[in-house]
Amino acid sequence: MTAAHPHDTELADRARRVIPGGVNSGQRSIPGLADLVITAADGARFTDSTGREYVDYHAAFGPPLLGHNDPDVTAAVAAAGRTLDLCGVGVTPGEIDLAEQLCELVPSLEQVLLTSTGSEATFHALRVARAATGRRLVVKFQGCYHGWHDSVSLNVISAPDRVGRHDPISTGILPEVLDATLVLPFNDIEAVRAAFTEHGADIAAVIVEPVPHNVGCLLPDTGFLQALRDETSRHGSVLVFDEVITGFRHALGGWQQLSGITPDLTTLGKAIANGYPVGALGGRADLMQLFSTTPGAPAFFAGTYNGHPAVVAAALATLRKLRTEPVHEHVFALGDRIRAGLTDVFAELNLPAVVTGYGSVFVSYLMSGPVPRTYADLLRNDVGMFIGYRRRLAEHGVFELPLNLKRSHVSYAHTADDADRLVEATRTAVRDTLAAGGI
Numbered sequence: 001m002t003a004a005h006p007h008d009t010e011l012a013d014r015a016r017r018v019i020p021g022g023v024n025s026g027q028r029s030i031p032g033l034a035d036l037v038i039t040a041a042d043g044a045r046f047t048d049s050t051g052r053e054y055v056d057y058h059a060a061f062g063p064p065l066l067g068h069n070d071p072d073v074t075a076a077v078a079a080a081g082r083t084l085d086l087c088g089v090g091v092t093p094g095e096i097d098l099a100e101q102l103c104e105l106v107p108s109l110e111q112v113l114l115t116s117t118g119s120e121a122t123f124h125a126l127r128v129a130r131a132a133t134g135r136r137l138v139v140k141f142q143g144c145y146h147g148w149h150d151s152v153s154l155n156v157i158s159a160p161d162r163v164g165r166h167d168p169i170s171t172g173i174l175p176e177v178l179d180a181t182l183v184l185p186f187n188d189i190e191a192v193r194a195a196f197t198e199h200g201a202d203i204a205a206v207i208v209e210p211v212p213h214n215v216g217c218l219l220p221d222t223g224f225l226q227a228l229r230d231e232t233s234r235h236g237s238v239l240v241f242d243e244v245i246t247g248f249r250h251a252l253g254g255w256q257q258l259s260g261i262t263p264d265l266t267t268l269g270k271a272i273a274n275g276y277p278v279g280a281l282g283g284r285a286d287l288m289q290l291f292s293t294t295p296g297a298p299a300f301f302a303g304t305y306n307g308h309p310a311v312v313a314a315a316l317a318t319l320r321k322l323r324t325e326p327v328h329e330h331v332f333a334l335g336d337r338i339r340a341g342l343t344d345v346f347a348e349l350n351l352p353a354v355v356t357g358y359g360s361v362f363v364s365y366l367m368s369g370p371v372p373r374t375y376a377d378l379l380r381n382d383v384g385m386f387i388g389y390r391r392r393l394a395e396h397g398v399f400e401l402p403l404n405l406k407r408s409h410v411s412y413a414h415t416a417d418d419a420d421r422l423v424e425a426t427r428t429a430v431r432d433t434l435a436a437g438g439i
């Protein structure tokens, strides 16, 4: 944000004294937003401690598909709080109901376990893949993010000179853990085949965001996900679709429903519970039964908060709404309206841009076409423009995260007016950024 924006440094300073950096996730440590203190959120909006309201297209990296504080979700959580609490033994009727619905909706799910985060779900997916195969290696793709654990903490948003070799996102990871992860370019079938030719007998799992939304939006080429399915099946490796973002947001059955390609395991999170902390791991029953929730089974699986009644109530209320109201129609229509509007804005301003996305997810890369297929294509994005105009957008009360390659999200609570306001604010923000020399 520019200096003109009034910040509440007193609260933010208090935060920094007791919270390292003043925020509770490295992904919230955003240049220019160090003093942002959020005091309210409702529907499509949040408010900061200076009283400024923003139309929120960041949407907490994706969970609130229905909008913040959806009244039905909030009521269900409150009702659960009146009758149940976390007991840490047995199972609740809500967990059974939720597992039945997840297995009914998501094609690959024969059985499912709940976690509190997506990272736990992907961690356990890789653990059980190694347990089942007795193999060491996992394959991930440049640009995909699967959470904070060591096996996958590499090669998300890499500088140009780091693409094509190991690029850990953290220090403190054992080199032998990094060495056990092969990183390949997304949409590169030949690279996948070559990796299996060389290492096939040692590859436990391939994990992939079927649509890598952690770098905005790369859509899978026809045949790419099928090639992953074919190679993993041929070599006895476990195929994991990480649908933490795509699950429920793009379709009730996730990208696997849309693509018709069924992985062995699926990880879910974010939109399932509209913002309450949830993750899920499901898939083939023979794999899922290796977890220690089955007596005597070898792959340890635990979590004090797994299946928390408040979270389960939130998930059930979210699913009810997704199944009975035209949520997807609404967010898809708004996504199309925004993409069309933004395309016109960039054309009018004569600024090369690729406006892309899927359904409720949109992103404008500041670069000339064609539509990017792989991470290397995204290195053409003008980072200064991308971040600069998003910072100025906030000055107009419209929030897209000012970080390179981040996607934005539409919720059921956004209106056509909100969409038009985003487009208009973008026109001004981009024009001002150009006038300032593109930063």
Ligand code: PLP
Pocket: 061, 116, 117, 118, 119, 120, 122, 145, 146, 147, 148, 209, 214, 242, 243, 244, 245, 269, 270, 279
């Ligand atoms: N997988 C994907 C595709 C994600 O986008 C994320 C988080 O952004 C995760 C896994 C990790 O989920 P969580 O942050 O809930 O641990």
